[in-house]
Amino acid sequence: MMTAPKPSYSCACFYTDNIFIQEFHVHVLSSQGCRTSEQFRNVLETESFLAAEFLTAVKYSKSPQANVEGLLHHLHSITDKRIYRLPVFIPEFCAKLVEELENFERSDLPKGRPNTMNNYGILLNELGFVDALTAPLCEKYIEPLTSLLFPDWGGGCLDSHRAFVVKYALQEDLDLSCHYDNAEVTLNVSLGKEFTDGNLYFSDMKEVPVNERTYAEVEHITGQGILHRGQHVHGALPISSGERWNLILWMRASDVRNKCCPMCDNEPVLVKTLGDGDGFTSVREDREQTVDICTLT
Ligand SMILES: O=C(O)CCC(=O)C(=O)O
Numbered sequence: 352m353m354t355a356p357k358p359s360y361s362c363a364c365f366y367t368d369n370i371f372i373q374e375f376h377v378h379v380l381s382s383q384g385c386r387t388s389e390q391f392r393n394v395l396e397t398e399s400f401l402a403a404e405f406l407t408a409v410k411y412s413k414s415p416q417a418n419v420e421g422l423l424h425h426l427h428s429i430t431d432k433r434i435y436r437l438p439v440f441i442p443e444f445c446a447k448l449v450e451e452l453e454n455f456e457r458s459d460l461p462k463g464r465p466n467t468m469n470n471y472g473i474l475l476n477e478l479g480f481v482d483a484l485t486a487p488l489c490e491k492y493i494e495p496l497t498s499l500l501f502p503d504w505g506g507g508c509l510d511s512h513r514a515f516v517v518k519y520a521l522q523e524d525l526d527l528s529c530h531y532d533n534a535e536v537t538l539n540v541s542l543g544k545e546f547t548d549g550n551l552y553f554s555d556m557k558e559v560p561v562n563e564r565t566y567a568e569v570e571h572i573t574g575q576g577i578l579h580r581g582q583h584v585h586g587a588l589p590i591s592s593g594e595r596w597n598l599i600l601w602m603r604a605s606d607v608r609n610k611c612c613p614m615c616d617n618e619p620v621l622v623k624t625l626g627d628g629d630g631f632t633s634v635r636e637d638r639e640q641t642v643d644i645c646t647l648t
């Protein structure tokens with residue numbers, strides 16, 4: 352059996368219930384103009400940009416005896432809220448990535464914005480970074496970790512993601528309101544640059560009543576990532592100087608979201624989208640899209 356590329360879907364709630372909704376455009380770049388430099392591409396072909404501790408944690412997670420207790424020796428648990436810190440990229444890579452993104456920002460190429468809450472920042476699919484960087488990162492490196500840490504949130508069957516960079520600066524966005532992500536699992540990696548304040552804060556899962564929530568603040572350390580459940584309520588405090596850039600991966604598991612949309616908490620009402628959609632799949636379409644090779648020969 353061979354499966355054709357699956358169409359992508361959003362839940363209709365995105366168009367009706369989204370309190371941050373703004374006019375939102377997704378642009379696809381033509382191949383000329385914005386291409387990552389050869390030097391940058393070469394870095395992506397090796398593991399040299401990944402932190403040694405990250406590679407060790409991934410290797411452990413892929414080993415036959417791996418379990419969550421063992422993995423926790425390789426990560427830093429922030430409180431008991433299932434929020435984990437770990438080094439992901441070497442700092443030199445973060446600096447290169449930001450430089451590349453700044454070149455893109457300066458260009459007059461059309462730009463979509465990461466999500467309805469950020470006015471600045473960059474969608475990484477517009478630079479070809481999904482195939483080159485974030486898809487292999489999710490599949491080969493992050494999923495072994497999340498399958499142990501978040502099996503109850505589809506951590507072992509993540510099948511799509513939205514990759515973007517958020518940017519905060521004094522004349523631009525300063526902070527990010529309290530929210531939960533359109534994701535089952537999120538990775539947030541600090542890319543620098545220099546800034547003061549702007550810590551992340553985590554409350555509780557969204558079903559916890561507001562008056563029972565407690566808050567934990569989390570500092571940014573360049574190259575280090577924070578792994579958390581998408582439905583964990585969080586936000587970012589204002590920076591008071593400099594520029595803050597973070598790479599965000601909203602990772603989705605269609606097995607989980609097809610049953611209940613994480614944004615409206617109902618069974619999703621599927622709307623076919625032209626772009627990447629929000630990681631929902633249609634069982635009926637899957638059946639239609641599946642080609643039985645035997646019938647072709
Ligand atoms: O500002 C940050 O680093 C957090 C971004 C975030 O939570 C998001 O984009 O979903």
Ligand SMILES: [Fe+2]
Pocket residue numbers: 530531532537585
């Ligand atoms: Fe978020």
